[in-house]
Amino acid sequence: MNKLAICGGTPVRTKLFPAYNTIGEEEKRAVLTVLESGNLSQFLGAWHKDFYGGPYVQAFEKEWSTLFKVKHTISVNSNTSGLFAAIGACGIQPGDEVIVSPYTMSAGAIAPLIYGAVPVFADIDIDNFGLDPASIERCITPRTKAILVVHIFGNPSKMNEVMQIARKHNLTVIEDCAQAPMAMYKDKLVGTIGHIGVFSLNYHKHVHTGEGGVVVTNDDLLAEKLFLIRNHGEQVVEAKGTLDLLNTQGFNYRMTEIAAAIGIEQLKKLPGLLVERRKNIDYLTNGFEQIQGLTAPLVEQGNTHAYYVHPLKYDQSLFSGVHRNRYVDALKAELPSAVMREDTPLIGAGYVKPLYLQPIYQQRISACSFNCPRYTGQVSYAPGICPNAEQLHYNELITHEFMRPGMSTLDLMDVINAFQKVAENIKELIQ
Numbered sequence: 001m002n003k004l005a006i007c008g009g010t011p012v013r014t015k016l017f018p019a020y021n022t023i024g025e026e027e028k029r030a031v032l033t034v035l036e037s038g039n040l041s042q043f044l045g046a047w048h049k050d051f052y053g054g055p056y057v058q059a060f061e062k063e064w065s066t067l068f069k070v071k072h073t074i075s076v077n078s079n080t081s082g083l084f085a086a087i088g089a090c091g092i093q094p095g096d097e098v099i100v101s102p103y104t105m106s107a108g109a110i111a112p113l114i115y116g117a118v119p120v121f122a123d124i125d126i127d128n129f130g131l132d133p134a135s136i137e138r139c140i141t142p143r144t145k146a147i148l149v150v151h152i153f154g155n156p157s158k159m160n161e162v163m164q165i166a167r168k169h170n171l172t173v174i175e176d177c178a179q180a181p182m183a184m185y186k187d188k189l190v191g192t193i194g195h196i197g198v199f200s201l202n203y204h205k206h207v208h209t210g211e212g213g214v215v216v217t218n219d220d221l222l223a224e225k226l227f228l229i230r231n232h233g234e235q236v237v238e239a240k241g242t243l244d245l246l247n248t249q250g251f252n253y254r255m256t257e258i259a260a261a262i263g264i265e266q267l268k269k270l271p272g273l274l275v276e277r278r279k280n281i282d283y284l285t286n287g288f289e290q291i292q293g294l295t296a297p298l299v300e301q302g303n304t305h306a307y308y309v310h311p312l313k314y315d316q317s318l319f320s321g322v323h324r325n326r327y328v329d330a331l332k333a334e335l336p337s338a339v340m341r342e343d344t345p346l347i348g349a350g351y352v353k354p355l356y357l358q359p360i361y362q363q364r365i366s367a368c369s370f371n372c373p374r375y376t377g378q379v380s381y382a383p384g385i386c387p388n389a390e391q392l393h394y395n396e397l398i399t400h401e402f403m404r405p406g407m408s409t410l411d412l413m414d415v416i417n418a419f420q421k422v423a424e425n426i427k428e429l430i431q
């Protein structure tokens with residue numbers, strides 16, 4: 001009766017889970033208004049009032065600044081662009097090193113490469129999966145200029161320790177908040193603790209504009225550089241009277257008026273969507289608690305988790321020695337409808353392969369950076385440099401997205417039943 005689906009039994013559920021969609025009538029109306037105006041972008045790459053974009057772009061930035069309690073908001077066309085702009089704004093040059101996480105979306109480590117600098121991978125913390133402060137310390141050299149912290153899965157990294165290290169070594173701190181909008185660290189919003197915060201508005205994130213991103217800072221000089229990098233700075237600096245020209249050569253990272261109009265509506269929904277994610281997590285956590293060997297993420301006192309992804313740690317010794325991958329395969333068989341949602345798996349064994357294992361680092365493919373004559377260091381990308389990231393990725397971490405808004409209690413119950421069923425019948429998986 002309880003035979004596991006992977007062994008030929010009946011799956012817990014075959015019905016599709018509800019799709020996650022934050023776009024509604026409000027966004028439709030906003031887009032129509034922009035379309036009817038005929039003004040789909042108002043940016044001008046010159047020192048002119050339109051250097052800062054059109055009415056929706058500026059209104060969106062103003063709303064973002066208010067909600068996130070930050071002085072400057074610079075909208076961009078992706079988080080990736082935002083990370084590139086952030087690295088440029090902190091004056092990174094060939095020969096410099098930037099400490100990055102191996103366990104995140106790949107753009108964080110590419111950003112230093114764009115400016116000819118070298119990404120140095122520090123290991124991750126085994127409780128929150130962000131950078132481990134002790135490992136950051138070990139990575140610091142005279143060439144280190146910045147630390148790029150990622151609040152991965154939505155859980156804040158240890159910012160007090162990171163900022164202390166940064167002050168001691170005079171480093172700039174960039175926070176990648178793509179997965180953690182409005183997450184709190186010691187009662188402060190992440191993204192506003194370091195020098196620059198970067199958010200994503202891509203289609204997979206809590207709220208989105210299709211593609212899009214946001215950079216925030218309380219520092220006037222960094223804000224000026226970010227605006228220049230976003231919009232053809234080299235054409236602007238002379239008339240604007242900018243004195244510090246380092247990295248002011250610009251790109252086109254500009255957001256459209258349509259994206260900004262959608263963004264304004266999405267921002268209004270963000271707090272409610274976070275409440276729903278946390279409510280669903282409470283329900284799931286309660287159900288998972290009875291399963292020996294699965295550990296929910298640690299959220300420290302004073303912090304809140306944005307639950308972009310719910311990472312669970314799997315202790316193989318409490319599952320009769322059955323490997324994590326096998327448990328996840330069995331889970332997927334119990335919830336076959338959850339394996340692909342718009343081509344994205346809702347359950348994963350691990351997250352992303354530790355970034356330094358990608359070919360670009362293994363083969364050191366770069367015109368400058370590691371091969372630059374100005375680079376005097378000897379960065380290592382050898383397998384094993386970040387043992388926590390490798391152990392979590394290959395053996396311990398289970399990630400899932402079942403907390404997405406739109407899930408009903410019955411949907412969540414099916415998820416819990418599947419996790420429990422596989423755990424209770426784990427012996428069927430011993431090979």
Ligand SMILES: *Cc1c(COP(=O)(O)O)cnc(C)c1O
Pocket residue numbers: 077078079080081104105107108150152176178179199200201202212213
């Ligand atoms: C989504 C994501 C990015 C990239 O965002 P884009 O807006 O698609 O460029 C970068 N870092 C992290 C941690 C992300 O989750």
